[in-house]
Amino acid sequence: MYRKTLTAILAAGLALSSGIPAEAGNHASNEQSDHALDNKVIKKIDSENMYQHIEVLSQQPREAGTDGEWQGVQYIKEQFESFGYKTEIQPFEFNKGFKRGTPSIILNGNDFAGDVHTFTGSINAEVEAPLVYVGLASEGEVGDEVAGKIALIERGEISFYDKIQNVLDKGAAGVIMFNREGTTGNQFGGIYEGQDIPAVAVTREAGLELVDRLATEEVIATVSVEGASYIKGTSHNVIAKKKPHPNKDNGQIVMVGAHHDSVSVGPGANDDASGVAAVLELARVMANTPTDTELRFATYGAEEKGLVGSYDYAYSLSDEEVQNIVGHFQLDMVGSRDAGELIMFTPNGEKNLVTDYGAAAGARVSETVPYGQLGRSDHVPFYERGIPAALFIHAPLEPWYHGPEDTIDKISKEKLQDVGEIVGAAVYQIARPDTPALEHANVAPGTVEYDFDDRPL
Numbered sequence: 176m177y178r179k180t181l182t183a184i185l186a187a188g189l190a191l192s193s194g195i196p197a198e199a200g201n202h203a204s205n206e207q208s209d210h211a212l213d214n215k216v217i218k219k220i221d222s223e224n225m226y227q228h229i230e231v232l233s234q235q236p237r238e239a240g241t242d243g244e245w246q247g248v249q250y251i252k253e254q255f256e257s258f259g260y261k262t263e264i265q266p267f268e269f270n271k272g273f274k275r276g277t278p279s280i281i282l283n284g285n286d287f288a289g290d291v292h293t294f295t296g297s298i299n300a301e302v303e304a305p306l307v308y309v310g311l312a313s314e315g316e317v318g319d320e321v322a323g324k325i326a327l328i329e330r331g332e333i334s335f336y337d338k339i340q341n342v343l344d345k346g347a348a349g350v351i352m353f354n355r356e357g358t359t360g361n362q363f364g365g366i367y368e369g370q371d372i373p374a375v376a377v378t379r380e381a382g383l384e385l386v387d388r389l390a391t392e393e394v395i396a397t398v399s400v401e402g403a404s405y406i407k408g409t410s411h412n413v414i415a416k417k418k419p420h421p422n423k424d425n426g427q428i429v430m431v432g433a434h435h436d437s438v439s440v441g442p443g444a445n446d447d448a449s450g451v452a453a454v455l456e457l458a459r460v461m462a463n464t465p466t467d468t469e470l471r472f473a474t475y476g477a478e479e480k481g482l483v484g485s486y487d488y489a490y491s492l493s494d495e496e497v498q499n500i501v502g503h504f505q506l507d508m509v510g511s512r513d514a515g516e517l518i519m520f521t522p523n524g525e526k527n528l529v530t531d532y533g534a535a536a537g538a539r540v541s542e543t544v545p546y547g548q549l550g551r552s553d554h555v556p557f558y559e560r561g562i563p564a565a566l567f568i569h570a571p572l573e574p575w576y577h578g579p580e581d582t583i584d585k586i587s588k589e590k591l592q593d594v595g596e597i598v599g600a601a602v603y604q605i606a607r608p609d610t611p612a613l614e615h616a617n618v619a620p621g622t623v624e625y626d627f628d629d630r631p632l
């Protein structure tokens with residue numbers, strides 16, 4: 176589970192519709208056989224196996240780009256291969272850190288004497304232009320007079336992203352930001368990919384002095400950032416595939432994913448060794464189960480660095496593959512004894528094919544699963560590409576989230592078993608050979624009513 180909210184991504188607001196017709200077959204008369212069919216898969220799911228995977232994976236943190244992650248990656252690959260899957264480790268780069276280079280400010284020809292820091296993500300550039308104060312840089316505060324000028328901004332209230340975007344939208348050439356009320360230093364801010372502007376930070380005191388000065392005279396500022404750059408790290412995705420029987424291949428693909436990296440400070444037993452363990456157990460159970468649909472199991476790296484692995488993978492898919500992937504089930508934090516109940520989150524808060532199948536499988540296995548709205552995990556890039564995708568997670572989250580106490584002693588085998596069975600039953604319903612294509616859902620178990628739940632994390 177990734178901490179930063181993805182406002183920009185959600186703002187895109189792609190609309191996905193539910194994939195299952197409202198009247199999908201005769202549920203009552205099929206009920207007996209539905210359970211028998213589910214049982215082909217769910218009777219084989221064993222939370223002891225999942226627990227053992229978590230035990231191995233959570234011996235150390237698995238922060239992206241570290242040896243801990245690499246050992247986890249190799250373990251996952253070995254497991255997939257031992258079940259008979261064609262397995263690939265796919266490397267990709269991510270931003271591991273930022274070298275701040277040399278920032279400087281000149282005001283009306285004189286070097287600025289105070290501390291200057293480069294914003295994370297700032298471009299290297301030197302711009303000279305009049306300085307203009309835009310308050311907190313909310314949309315209403317930033318006017319057309321910012322065009323071509325350097326914006327002096329106070330930190331606070333709205334995100335760095337929004338502040339920078341608001342002045343960029345009006346054509347600002349550079350940014351000087353001063354710290355928020357109650358502070359003495361000049362903590363670094365960050366700007367996002369695509370926000371191509373030199374941006375530096377000064378202390379609150381220095382910023383307020385500039386505000387006063389602008390009230391009495393025009394200030395021509397030069398903002399310069401030199402030698403700044405991202406420090407790149409390498410992380411990996413692990414992708415395991417099983418083709419259906421060639422005579423039964425309907426051309427469709429179903430995906431189940433989790434993220435194998437953890438934060439640096441904790442061993443990530445629940446976040447997300449639990450999801451990886453469920454992916455591995457489902458892969459084991461499905462390995463010898465005949466299907467008419469390709470099964471694709473994935474564990475992603477650098478989720479905690481901003482969903483980097485899943486973005487890399489989702490955007491490496493061809494348009495044809497995207498068309499063929501009927502659903503992506505994301506399992507993140509699915510085993511904590513101290514978290515709430517299971518819920519399925521979609522980035523836009525709408526139902527889709529994955530939530531329809533998940534809710535129905537829940538009703539057959541234990542309880543109908545509600546859905547809600549949340550990004551912040553690896554279902555987001557698949558959603559962005561138009562693939563029905565949902566995050567399966569227990570909410571509210573446990574207090575051990577992203578800390579050193581996220582250890583195996585807090586893992587509930589009952590929760591692992593329940594999630595494994597629900598997702599297993601849903602995936603098998605899509606993949607089993609007697610549902611030749613999803614539009615023939617009249618031979619599959621019927622849909623169920625399930626509710627939106629505005630549950631906090």
Ligand SMILES: [Zn+2]
Pocket residue numbers: 176177178438446479577
């Ligand atoms: Zn997390």
